[in-house]
Amino acid sequence: MNLPKRLTSLARGLFLALVFLFLFAPSVVVVVFSFNESRFFSLPIKGYTFDWYREMIHRTPLIDATKNSFYIATLTVVVSVGLGSITGVIFNRWRANRIVKSMISSVIPMPLLLPGLIWGLALLILFSRFDVRLSIWTVLAAHVLLTLPLVILIISTRLQTLDPAVEEAALSLGATYPETLYRVVLPHIAPALLASGLMTFTISFNEFILSFFLTGGGFNTLPIYIYSLIRWEASPIINAIATVMLVFAGLLVLAMYWIEGARALRGISRQSGEGDPAEPGAPSAIQVTQGATS
Amino acid sequence: MKLSGLVPRRLQGRALALGPVAAWYIVFFLIPLALMLRYSFAFTEQSRIQFVWTLDNYRQVFEDSIYLRLLVKSLRLSLTVTGITLLIGYPAAWAIARMPDRHKPKLLALLIVPWWASYIVRIFGMRMGFGNTGIINSTLKWLGLTDKPLEFFQYNFTAVALTEANLYLPLMIIPIYMSVERMDMRIVQAASSLGSGPIRTFFRVILPLSLPGVLTGCIFVFLPVTGTFIVPSLVGGPNDIVYGNLIASQFGESYNWPLGSALAIALLALLVVMLRVMTSLARWASGGVAQ
Known part of the structure; x- marks a missing residue:
């Protein structure tokens, strides 16, 4: 009885290891070849070098693109978390008509579900129709829309763990709305705010498809610059850039895990059946997996 | 009536708070899509867009066999990718759900890590693997297993499907994990103690119970892959362009925005x-079977 059990658990572990190997293979390959002396991506590796990193830091277009991405991501965090958290709070506490609410909640995740190709081009049409020059602002408009659904979902999920009676108590004891928001609600959702901020930053910083259409010829974001390198100059310099990005992303994930992740992920196992059957598992699934369109 | 907590009682308060987000959705989502719909009825003459009302673009979409062929190819690609991710993702989700509780959050976090790395970087990583001189073929040659590059690992449809599967696998695993994890294992035990074999138990008990998660995962994978265009152009061969490339090219080199809009609206529909x-299947599955 015990041996087959141990065998199945061994097989399970082995299978999972293979799955993770598949998932991580591209990233590992990218990192390894960033130190490869040869210009070509083939084994065996001849020797190790830091040349590609040295070459990387002397590229002005790369630095400009990184700056642009940084600005856009920071602004996206400010706007998206700002607007999204207010909406999350109101939406969670709003006992509106069921039909109205379910209509709104089916519209909210739309930017995540529809392919970025379609609404990225629709945005391009909008901007060209009204003669808006493509700039970091046009990219920002799209990135906010892409990340809003996640912020709203994370915040309203987090609020489900705060009993409305607590707020009622604060209100009936004489606190004003802003005071209650600041002293009661804000401390409760603070970790979720931080987590959604980190997530929003990462999504915006790495976003490709929308930026592809909305950057135009005048400027680049980092992912778009990488794309043009892949297209026109396949050199290990791409690997060096990508490695730095991966390290950065890894640090953010660690921070995220440390702040909210562990709790949120454990929460998934517990929230059995309390979700609205109209949206099968949607909120938390989206919450932990980032946008499908990024 | 339950206490409602922190909601401004008056309508103005609510409108003030929800207004900016609603405006953002209307200005940057609904209006652009409406404009796209309008463009799809216009036509281009000497690279100027004439805003008339014509069905010519749609007629072209449905009559020209190349458009339909590429649409079918896109659907075939997303079905293939959904199939691959489901076949790998279901057992993976099951395996994670059967792990000791303390490991689960770590495994789930690990699942999300590659998802946080840039989309373009992961595509680049996969691209390095394929091709005649790519890592897979050069390794096979180096190890002396082959003397010339294998066709299977060139830039082709398989490479595109595997790359997409690599990109979207976590999105399949997580929803399935959520429905498998909350499953009442006593029902499964009851089925087997009543004499149902493992295969029958899986198809009659386990699968129906996890169907909502499976369908959610399929939505998360199928929709974005149908709109893909960068992956086929970076890891596919010249014959592997899909419907998404066709749409993108109308807004680029072909410069026919009205036709591109019609193609995009058809895909959107x-x-x-x-x-x-x-979603109605998922609703039916969660309402009709699980409870």
């Missing part, structure tokens, strides 16, 4: 219908 079918 198809996806909305599929989304509806799949």
Whole structure:
């Protein structure tokens, strides 16, 4: 009885290891070849070098693109978390008509579900129709829309763990709305705010498809610059850039895990059946997996 | 009536708070899509767009066999990718759910890590693997297993499908994990103690119970892959362009925005219908079977 059990658990572990190997293979390959002396991506590796990193830091277009991405991501965090958290709070506490609410909640995740190709081009049409020059602002408009659904979902999920009676108590004891928001609600959702901020930053910083259409010829974001390198100059310099990005992303994930992740992920196992059957598992699934369109 | 907590009682308060987000959705989502719809009825003459009302673009979409062929190819690609991710993702989700509780959050976090790395970087990583001189073929040659590059690992449809599968696998695993994890294992035990074999138990008990998660995962994978265009152009061969490339090229080199809009609207309509079918299936599955 015990041996087959141990065998199945061994097989399970082995299978999972293979799955993770598949998932991580591209990233590992990218990192390894960033130190490869040869210009070509083939084994065996001849020797190790830091040349590609040295070459990387002397590229002005790369630095400009990184700056642009940084600005856009920071602004996206400010706007998206700002607007999204207010909406999350109101939406969670709003006992509106069921039909109205379910209509709104089916519209909210739309930017995540529809392919970025379609609404990225629709945005391009909008901007060209009204003669808006493509700039970091046009990219920002799209990135906010892409990340809003996640912020709203994370915040309203987090609020489900705060009993409305607590707020009622604060209100009936004489606190004003802003005071209650600041002293009661804000401390409760603070970790979720931080987590959604980190997530929003990462999504915006790495976003490709929308930026592809909305950057135009005048400027680049980092992912778009990488794309043009892949297209026109396949050199290990791409690997060096990508490695730095991966390290950065890894640090953010660690921070995220440390702040909210562990709790949120454990929460998934517990929230059995309390979700609205109209949206099968949607909120938390989206919450932990980032946008499908990024 | 339950206490409602922190909601401004008056309508103005609510409108003030929800207004900016609603405006953002209307200005940057609904209006652009409406404009796209309008463009799809216009036509281009000497690279100037004439805003008339014509069905010519749609006629072209449905009559020209190349458009339909590429649409079918896109659907075939997303079905293939959904199939691959489901076949790998279901057992993976099951395996994670059967792990000791303390490991689960770590494994789930690990699942999300590659998802946080840039989309373009992961595509680049996969691209390095394929091709005649790519890592897979050069390794096989180096190890002396082959003397010339294998066709299977060139830039082709397989490479595209595997790359997409690599990109979207976590999105399949997580929803399935959520429905498998909350499953009442006593029902499964009851089925087997009543004499049902493992295969029958899986198809009659386990699968129906996890169907909502499966369908959600399928939605998360199928929709974005149908709109893909960068992956086929970076890891596919010249014959592997799909419907998405066709749309993108109308806004680029071909410069025919009205036709591109019609192509995009046709895809949008198809996806909305599929989304509806799949969500009502999921609803039916969670309401009709699980409870």
